[in-house]
Amino acid sequence: MADSQFDLIVIGGGPGGYVAAIRASQLGMKTAVVEREHLGGICLNWGCIPTKALLRTSDIYHLFQRAEEFGLKAEKVSFDIEAIVKRSRKVAGRLSGGVGGLLKKNKVTVIDGEAKLEKGSKAPKVVVKGKDGKSATYEAKHVILATGARARTIPAAGLEPDGKTIWTYKEAMVPEAMPASILVIGSGAIGMEFASFYSTLGAKVTVVEMVDRILPAEDEEISQFAKKSFEKQGLKIITKAQVEKLETGKAGAKATIKVDGKSEVIEVEKVILAIGITGNVENLGLEALGVKIERGHVVTDGYGATGVSGLYAIGDVTGAPWLAHKASHEGVICVEKIAGLDVHPMDKSNIPGCTYCHPQIASVGLTEAKAKEAGHEVRVGRFPFVGNGKAIALGEDQGLIKTVFDKKTGELLGAHMIGAEVTELIQGYVVARQLETTEAELMHTIFAHPTLSEMMHESVLDAYGRALHY
Amino acid sequence: MTVEVLMPALSPTMEEGTLSRWLVKEGDEVKSGDVIAEIETDKATMEVEAVDEGRVGKILVEEGSEGVKVNAVIAVLLEEGEDESALKDAGKAKKESKSSDEPSESKKNGKDDGDDSDADEDADSAGKSTSGRSSKDAGKGKDPKRSSSKSDGSRLKASPLAKRMAQLEGLDLSDLEGSGPNGRIVKRDVEAALKGGAPKAAAKDAAPETKAAPAKSEPGKISVASLNLEEGTYEVVPLDGMRKTIARRMTASFRDVPHFPLNIDLELDALLKLRSELNAKAPEGVKVSVNDMLIRACALALTSVPESNASYTDEGLVLHKHADVAVAVAIDGGLITPVIKKAETKGLAKIASEMKDLAARARERKLKPEEFQGGTFSISNLGMMGIKSFASIINEPQGMILSIGAGEKRPVVKNDALAIATVMTVTLTCDHRVVDGAVGAKFLAALKPLVEDPVTMLL
Ligand SMILES: Cc1cc2nc3c(=O)[nH]c(=O)nc-3n(C[C@H](O)[C@H](O)[C@H](O)COP(=O)(O)OP(=O)(O)OC[C@H]3O[C@@H](n4cnc5c(N)ncnc54)[C@H](O)[C@@H]3O)c2cc1C
Numbered sequence: 001m002a003d004s005q006f007d008l009i010v011i012g013g014g015p016g017g018y019v020a021a022i023r024a025s026q027l028g029m030k031t032a033v034v035e036r037e038h039l040g041g042i043c044l045n046w047g048c049i050p051t052k053a054l055l056r057t058s059d060i061y062h063l064f065q066r067a068e069e070f071g072l073k074a075e076k077v078s079f080d081i082e083a084i085v086k087r088s089r090k091v092a093g094r095l096s097g098g099v100g101g102l103l104k105k106n107k108v109t110v111i112d113g114e115a116k117l118e119k120g121s122k123a124p125k126v127v128v129k130g131k132d133g134k135s136a137t138y139e140a141k142h143v144i145l146a147t148g149a150r151a152r153t154i155p156a157a158g159l160e161p162d163g164k165t166i167w168t169y170k171e172a173m174v175p176e177a178m179p180a181s182i183l184v185i186g187s188g189a190i191g192m193e194f195a196s197f198y199s200t201l202g203a204k205v206t207v208v209e210m211v212d213r214i215l216p217a218e219d220e221e222i223s224q225f226a227k228k229s230f231e232k233q234g235l236k237i238i239t240k241a242q243v244e245k246l247e248t249g250k251a252g253a254k255a256t257i258k259v260d261g262k263s264e265v266i267e268v269e270k271v272i273l274a275i276g277i278t279g280n281v282e283n284l285g286l287e288a289l290g291v292k293i294e295r296g297h298v299v300t301d302g303y304g305a306t307g308v309s310g311l312y313a314i315g316d317v318t319g320a321p322w323l324a325h326k327a328s329h330e331g332v333i334c335v336e337k338i339a340g341l342d343v344h345p346m347d348k349s350n351i352p353g354c355t356y357c358h359p360q361i362a363s364v365g366l367t368e369a370k371a372k373e374a375g376h377e378v379r380v381g382r383f384p385f386v387g388n389g390k391a392i393a394l395g396e397d398q399g400l401i402k403t404v405f406d407k408k409t410g411e412l413l414g415a416h417m418i419g420a421e422v423t424e425l426i427q428g429y430v431v432a433r434q435l436e437t438t439e440a441e442l443m444h445t446i447f448a449h450p451t452l453s454e455m456m457h458e459s460v461l462d463a464y465g466r467a468l469h470y
Numbered sequence: 471m472t473v474e475v476l477m478p479a480l481s482p483t484m485e486e487g488t489l490s491r492w493l494v495k496e497g498d499e500v501k502s503g504d505v506i507a508e509i510e511t512d513k514a515t516m517e518v519e520a521v522d523e524g525r526v527g528k529i530l531v532e533e534g535s536e537g538v539k540v541n542a543v544i545a546v547l548l549e550e551g552e553d554e555s556a557l558k559d560a561g562k563a564k565k566e567s568k569s570s571d572e573p574s575e576s577k578k579n580g581k582d583d584g585d586d587s588d589a590d591e592d593a594d595s596a597g598k599s600t601s602g603r604s605s606k607d608a609g610k611g612k613d614p615k616r617s618s619s620k621s622d623g624s625r626l627k628a629s630p631l632a633k634r635m636a637q638l639e640g641l642d643l644s645d646l647e648g649s650g651p652n653g654r655i656v657k658r659d660v661e662a663a664l665k666g667g668a669p670k671a672a673a674k675d676a677a678p679e680t681k682a683a684p685a686k687s688e689p690g691k692i693s694v695a696s697l698n699l700e701e702g703t704y705e706v707v708p709l710d711g712m713r714k715t716i717a718r719r720m721t722a723s724f725r726d727v728p729h730f731p732l733n734i735d736l737e738l739d740a741l742l743k744l745r746s747e748l749n750a751k752a753p754e755g756v757k758v759s760v761n762d763m764l765i766r767a768c769a770l771a772l773t774s775v776p777e778s779n780a781s782y783t784d785e786g787l788v789l790h791k792h793a794d795v796a797v798a799v800a801i802d803g804g805l806i807t808p809v810i811k812k813a814e815t816k817g818l819a820k821i822a823s824e825m826k827d828l829a830a831r832a833r834e835r836k837l838k839p840e841e842f843q844g845g846t847f848s849i850s851n852l853g854m855m856g857i858k859s860f861a862s863i864i865n866e867p868q869g870m871i872l873s874i875g876a877g878e879k880r881p882v883v884k885n886d887a888l889a890i891a892t893v894m895t896v897t898l899t900c901d902h903r904v905v906d907g908a909v910g911a912k913f914l915a916a917l918k919p920l921v922e923d924p925v926t927m928l929l
Contacts, residue, residue: 344649344658409634411657436629436657 006032006140008338009126010331011115011284014041015324016315017146018099018108020331025106027339032109032138034128039103039110040096041148042316043324046170049095051193053088054173055356058200062358069395079201081178088173111136117143117285123310124289142310142338145298146331147284149316152276152296158246159185159273165248166271169194179203179269183255185243187214189355191274192226196357199235206236206266208257213239215355217321219367219416221382225400226418229359246271279317295319302345304334312338326351349414352430354423359399362426365414365433368404377407379439381463383455385419387470390450396420401459403429410438415459421452428456439464473522473547477531478509479540479637488839489544492533498526500547507533507544508715510839516640516711524549536839628655635660640711666706712804723866728902731861732910734918738877738892741924752819760877761797761851762822767927768872769793769813771916772847778913779846781867782904788867796845796865797825799832806832807865809845818928853877859895869904870913873897 008024010017013035024031038045057079067074103110112131117124126138151168153160161168172194180203184195187209199205207214207230213223214230214237227237238259245256252269278296289308292299297319304312312334315327329346336343355361371378385391385399399419406413415429432442442460447453461467477487491508500506500520507518524547531544538544628636628643632655636643639660646663648655694706709717741763748758772779772793781788793814796807808828810821831837848865851874859875877894884891896917900910920927 342649408638409631411631411634436631438630438634441630 006030006109006138008032008142008144008335009034009115009138009140010144010146011126012041012146012148012280012315012317013039013099013103013110014146014148014315014327015043016148016317016327016331017041017144018103019328020144020146020314020335021108022102022106023332024335024339025108027335027341029335029339031107032111032140033103034111034113034115034126036112036114038096039099040092041146042150043327044095044099045092046173048324050088050092050173051169051190051197052356053091054084054197055193055358057084057087058197059358062200066395081175081201085174111138114283116283117289117311119289120310124285124308140310142312144304144331144334145284145306145311145313145317146315146327147280147317148327149277149279149297149322151273152278153273154275157243159243159275161273162248165253165269166246166273168273172270172272175270181252181268181270182206183208183253183266183268183271184274185255185271186210186274186276187237187239188217188274188276189215189353191272192230192355192357192361194272194274195230195235199230199233200358204234204236204268206238206268208238208241208243208255208266210242211239215361217353218361218363219402219414220369221402222361222363222400222416222418226357226359226361229398229418230357233358277316277320277322279319281317302333303337303343304330305337321348321351321353323351323353350430350433352426354426356423359419360422361418362422363414363416364426364430365412366404367414367416368402371404371406371413376413378413379405379407379463381405381459381461381467383458383462383467383470385452385455387458388450388452388455390452390454391420393450394420394452401425401455403456403459403463405439405460405463410440412437412439412442412460415456419452425453425456428453472527472552473524473549474543475506475518475520475545475547477538477540477542477544478516478518484540486537486539488536489531489533489538490839490843492529494526496526496529500524500526509538510843517714518544520547522547522549525552527552626655627653629657631657632660635664639664639708640714641708664708666708710803712806716804719866720863723864727864727866729861729864729899730902730907730910731897731899732907732914733859733861733895733897734914735880735893735895736918736921737882738894738921741921742877742892744924748818756819756822758818758822759825760853761849761874762818762825763924763927764849764851764872764874764921765795765797765810765813765821765825766816766818767917767920767924768847768849769795769810769816770920770927771913773814774916775909775913778870778905778909780869780904781846782869782901783867787904790846792846794844794846796842796848796868797828798848798850798862799829801833801835806835806837806842807845807848808832808837808842811844848872849874853894859897861897861899864899864901866901869901870910871899873899 007029008031010021010031010033013033017033018039021031021033043049061077061079064074064077100110111128113128116127116129118127119125120139123141123143126140126143127135128138129135151161160166161171163171169190178201179198182198182203182205184191184205184207187207191207192215195205195207209216213220214227215223230237238257241257241259243255244258244263247254252267253271255266255268255271257264257266279298281293281296281298286293286298289311291306291308291311298306298313298317300306300313300318304314304318306313314330314334316322318330333343333346349365352362352364366374368378368380381403383401386397391397391399396419399422400417402416403412404414405411412429412432415426417426439460442457443464445457447457458467458469462470477489488510489507490510492506493508494500494506501523502521504520505517506520509516509518527546527548529545531538531542626643627648629650633643635657641660641663643655646655646659647653649659650656741760745758745760745763752758776789779790779793781790792812794809794811795813796809798805798807810816810824813821816824828837828841832842845865845868847868848862848871850862850871852860853874853876856876860873862871862873864871873896875895877892879890880893881888882891882893883889898910898914
């Protein structure tokens with residue numbers, strides 16, 4: 001006997017799950033969310049938000065160090081790592097509480113506990129084991145899995161956190177003391193954000209990356225630009241490097257790295273593993289239901305359907321890109337499809353990606369190389385921050401905005417940016433892509449002066465040989 | 471109010487084009503959708519459809535005019551009840567539209583007018599076509615391609631990218647139903663339509679009337695529904711400009727021209743031998759093909775039988791003074807016929823190099839209209855594809871087309887004994903209105919010795 005009956009049960013209260021639940025409720029479905037740990041998921045508690053809080057501190061600290069440049073005097077500037085972490089946790093706590101409020105307001109039932117699935121008739125049954133150890137069974141017409149993901153580890157190579165010396169993002173977010181040296185393994189967004197944070201606060205940071213460039217998902221030119229900026233800041237970057245062995249001792253860790261066939265030993269105080277993400281697909285009873293899982297992620301169609309009647313999956317558990325806004329949007333699409341609304345699968349090339357290191361990096365759509373691979377004849381525009389008045393006034397004259405257009409149709413295939421505030425700028429291009437503007441509309445758009453966004457205009461003009469200020 | 475017909479932009483980079491043909495005369499009544507003229511650009515030939523009903527009051531741009539600016543007024547339609555006096559305003563309207571069409575904006579923005587680097591050129595034209603388009607949008611549905619309004623007059627909701635793609639591919643957006651918010655036509659709809667994924671609108675319209683479809687469809691138009699096919703068993707490739715032109719011209723020719731074929735066999739051994747000798751001694755980069763030699767031989771035969779180098783008109787037979795030989799070149803999605811002009815005056819090396827250049831640019835669709843228009847005679851060669859003989863359809867207004875089959879070793883009778891020779895069958899299709907059987911035969915009789923004793927063509 002089921003304890004309760006719902007139209008929709010969402011498993012996981014992250015940005016995928018709670019947004020899906022709110023949308024379902026708006027559409028009149030009786031909805032519940034099951035969450036075992038913290039509403040808001042990784043994003044609010046251990047991901048997007050607390051890291052942004054930390055990076056805000058390191059950005060301000062960085063500016064303090066440049067005070068003189070701006071005519072200010074700031075003497076004996078120092079920091080308190082405990083207070084930095086405390087602020088970050090407070091920010092996370094405040095938002096997590098906010099999600100609880102939102103769900104309540106939208107009449108979504110929150111069920112505390114760990115969920116598991118069992119065979120049901122129309123949709124799988126949801127069995128929730130509460131904190132008190134007691135189980136209850138719930139039935140719903142539809143069940144959405146939004147269980148998220150966690151840091152990938154490779155125990156065989158010693159790439160496994162021990163919580164003390166070898167960290168994942170979780171430990172890296174709450175350091176007890178400031179380490180003198182850190183090795184970051186993996187140069188994706190998470191790795192580079194921590195590298196940037198710790199380096200700015202004075203740690204000696206080394207980043208190792210397996211492929212030939214950092215931030216491998218970004219446009220090659222942006223990767224190169226980022227590498228130069230980081231190296232100027234004192235980061236050490238080793239590409240085409242494979243960590244062969246990772247040993248821990250009293251003083252820290254010893255990493256054996258193979259570069260160009262030669263082995264090299266790096267000794268550091270702490271190691272941060274940022275070698276990828278793997279979906280939370282275990283202990284859910286998915287195998288018994290016949291859910292298809294590939295490389296640690298649930299396989300779905302464009303609307304989140306898993307192929308098992310009444311069971312859907314969204315967010316990090318379904319694979320790349322592992323981004324909160326992707327999770328939320330998939331949630332909305334999935335629920336609207338269930339409700340019978342006229343929806344389309346997400347166009348992944350319209351998902352912006354942002355990295356909040358210093359300098360910031362943001363992009364949407366195809367890189368120049370990918371565009372050419374896909375058979376497009378391209379027109380490329382570039383505009384450097386040194387040509388922009390606002391950037392110079394801000395003291396942020398290092399950066400680049402690159403745009404890639406289809407030569408024939410004028411479609412904005414991709415935009416790639418590095419520099420101050422680009423994570424806020426990218427949305428202009430995302431809207432342009434979603435509305436399917438061509439170069440013509442972008443050229444005729446009026447950009448406010450003086451703003452960094454003017455560079456977005458100039459980059460477009462440059463693609464057609466018409467840049468005005470460079 | 472008179473209705474102006476404007477020169478359409480067939481692509482975003484198009485600034486001007488050739489008005490190649492009028493399909494209506496002053497005084498003709500036209501309905502919305504009637505094809506009234508043909509426009510050519512470097513890329514394609516397209517049809518201009520009337521958007522409004524009316525009578526052709528005045529044709530302002532003569533057919534054959536090159537360099538007609540996009541958005542120039544090319545004709546004026548008179549609406550019901552209007553007479554020629556209404557035309558007085560037309561000239562004025564023309565001037566006005568000219569000045570408003572003149573995109574001073576792009577001039578201002580162009581960094582350097584003198585600089586005609588690739589990027590600048592395109593940038594300028596991009597600017598022009600945008601302003602051109604917007605002024606057309608304001609032109610109350612006068613855009614002959616109807617890209618901004620539905621046929622029922624309501625505004626067409628489509629993304630700029632969808633409009634651009636439709637324009638490039640010659641797709642009429644008003645036939646599509648958009649899948650975007652509020653029915654907005656977006657990229658995926660255009661892509662689906664181009665792939666033949668049955669534009670939703672068409673499918674919807676056709677579905678409930680499958681049986682009645684043939685009756686409903688416009689006279690002379692063949693609808694997909696009329697094929698009575700099972701859904702899902704086919705796909706529809708949209709007609710591009712080239713396909714439409716081929717379909718229309720070939721149908722008209724086959725229907726209106728009294729065709730007849732004449733064929734003869736030509737021995738090729740001497741020609742092949744001469745060709746290898748020539749190529750062995752030719753300067754670097756020159757390579758004469760069998761086809762080049764046939765072009766020259768035909769040109770000489772045409773000059774020696776002037777009555778065969780002719781076109782039919784109701785006013786009289788047109789005898790051409792030069793042999794402009796058009797050569798059919800198969801390209802992706804169709805074929806095109808670049809012309810070797812005054813071929814009788816050109817040596818083999820010259821013909822070979824011109825042909826090489828024309829064929830290469832034809833494949834890239836980069837021929838200028840004057841390079842593939844005209845021609846007094848055509849050659850179509852399918853020999854390299856192993857075709858033994860075939861009879862081509864006349865390329866109007868030419869009087870003859872020669873179809874060339876494969877050269878192959880065949881038994882022949884020489885001096886009453888069997889021998890082996892390399893032989894090729896050629897078929898001459900003639901327009902009986904201008905080339906009678908005997909005239910065609912005379913042409914072939916002139917051609918034969920030139921091919922079989924090819925030294926004569928070097929004279
Ligand atoms: C350090 C870091 C920084 C990041 N920065 C950004 C960023 O700047 N921008 C960005 O877009 N993304 C960022 N991300 C990624 C982002 O956090 C994720 O993409 C996002 O959280 C995915 O949302 P989700 O709802 O799919 O899963 P999650 O947020 O992981 O939520 C899943 C929830 O399900 C719960 N759960 C799991 N299993 C069960 C079960 N059996 N029963 C009940 N509950 C269960 C979990 O407790 C969790 O709360 C970052 C990630 C990390 C680690």
